[in-house]
Amino acid sequence: xxxxxxxxxxxxxxxxxxxxxGDELVIVDPEGQxxxxxxxxxxxxxxxxxxxxxxxxxxxxxxxxTGDLLYSNRSRPMFEIVDDTCGRHDFTLxxxxxxxFSIIYGETENxxxxxxxxxxxxxxxxxxxxxxxxxxxxxxxxAFDPDTGAVAVKPPLSKPGDRIRLRALMPLVAxxxxxxxxxxxxxxxxxxxxxxxRAG
Amino acid sequence: xxxxxxxxxxxxxxxxxxxxxGDELVIVDPEGQxxxxxxxxxxxxxxxxxxxxxxxxxxxxxxxxTGDLLYSNRSRPMFEIVDDTCGRHDFTLxxxxxxxFSIIYGETENxxxxxxxxxxxxxxxxxxxxxxxxxxxxxxxxAFDPDTGAVAVKPPLSKPGDRIRLRALMPLVAxxxxxxxxxxxxxxxxxxxxxxxRAG
Numbered sequence: 001x002x003x004x005x006x007x008x009x010x011x012x013x014x015x016x017x018x019x020x021x022g023d024e025l026v027i028v029d030p031e032g033q034x035x036x037x038x039x040x041x042x043x044x045x046x047x048x049x050x051x052x053x054x055x056x057x058x059x060x061x062x063x064x065x066t067g068d069l070l071y072s073n074r075s076r077p078m079f080e081i082v083d084d085t086c087g088r089h090d091f092t093l094x095x096x097x098x099x100x101f102s103i104i105y106g107e108t109e110n111x112x113x114x115x116x117x118x119x120x121x122x123x124x125x126x127x128x129x130x131x132x133x134x135x136x137x138x139x140x141x142x143a144f145d146p147d148t149g150a151v152a153v154k155p156p157l158s159k160p161g162d163r164i165r166l167r168a169l170m171p172l173v174a175x176x177x178x179x180x181x182x183x184x185x186x187x188x189x190x191x192x193x194x195x196x197x198r199a200g
Numbered sequence: 201x202x203x204x205x206x207x208x209x210x211x212x213x214x215x216x217x218x219x220x221x222g223d224e225l226v227i228v229d230p231e232g233q234x235x236x237x238x239x240x241x242x243x244x245x246x247x248x249x250x251x252x253x254x255x256x257x258x259x260x261x262x263x264x265x266t267g268d269l270l271y272s273n274r275s276r277p278m279f280e281i282v283d284d285t286c287g288r289h290d291f292t293l294x295x296x297x298x299x300x301f302s303i304i305y306g307e308t309e310n311x312x313x314x315x316x317x318x319x320x321x322x323x324x325x326x327x328x329x330x331x332x333x334x335x336x337x338x339x340x341x342x343a344f345d346p347d348t349g350a351v352a353v354k355p356p357l358s359k360p361g362d363r364i365r366l367r368a369l370m371p372l373v374a375x376x377x378x379x380x381x382x383x384x385x386x387x388x389x390x391x392x393x394x395x396x397x398r399a400g
Contacts, residue, residue, distance in 0.1 A: 047330040051294060052292075053252075053293050053334040054294050056292055056293065057293045057300065057304070057351075060350060060351045060352075061348065061349045061350050062292075062351060063348075063349035073294070073330060074329075075299030075300070092253065092292060093253050093257045094251060094253030094254050097275065099274070099275030130247040130248070133253075133333075134253040143346070144262055146344060146345070148261065149263035150260065151256060151261055152260075
């Protein structure tokens, strides 16, 4: 592996990257308690996307970490998590959006949220809003009450410098955010850093 | 409401129905311990579909029941659950498929599963396999360990005659199955019954 450049995703925005098989995407929480919503699509056929439902079913657990595979809707492995210093991420909720802010927070500013920012980042690939699925919400801390099923969005467990490393298992276009939802990041809208370590 | 006809979905198959705003779809487990995977699309624009991530986020709970709304990916209410005699359904897992059977069960028969059966039922609407999302898995009993996130698929809590009643809040095409996955229905592949009570 070469020594990769670290890139910064400014608060409340998103970036897309192309990955080849074997490339490793490293997502870093530089200041702690920030979330990065990650989506991915197969570059061979953009109709194939990262699927929470398939990944949770095959892993038989809600919270995926080192050694786990992230599957596509076509049941093919897209990523392997090869390192994870945080250990807690969410894979059940859709990216925040202007409607999320309206319905949950009563906001009226029409901020694009992670959904709109992902669409902007993926615009060169023709990925429209309707095709943004449930994201792999890196560092997002969602707890469930086992008796009632109640969902609680808590401050992330990530500390400054915590990172997750994902190895691409097929040619992908991935996009990730510095999250715009106050509840997800303890109402401190911070940046996210990432690097791509090329396999070649 | 008129006195609706009850229709039977044979084991390991699916049916589609068109609903107008205000129509009520009643899904019945006639023998108990059977699951029905439900998906829905807006008839005004089939790119709008029933979204687990949106619904769980807005309800702030994993397990939806009487009084809860099921939202689309565009954050519009598609259904209201107006009655529910079972009270436990899943909204986290994708429909079983030939790949599910291969990966989880080691099966080699290439049975279509709920995914393939939903695609067959929705063929007149041009809904292809890639567009089958996480379903609202009626009567499916999925438990989560609050400490580890481990997922356990258990026999449904539904007893013979248990039913859920969903009111359509926009013109919809919905499709539902009699589930093909052994783990979901305690390895007894039973039928599902349904009726549509027209608002008019």
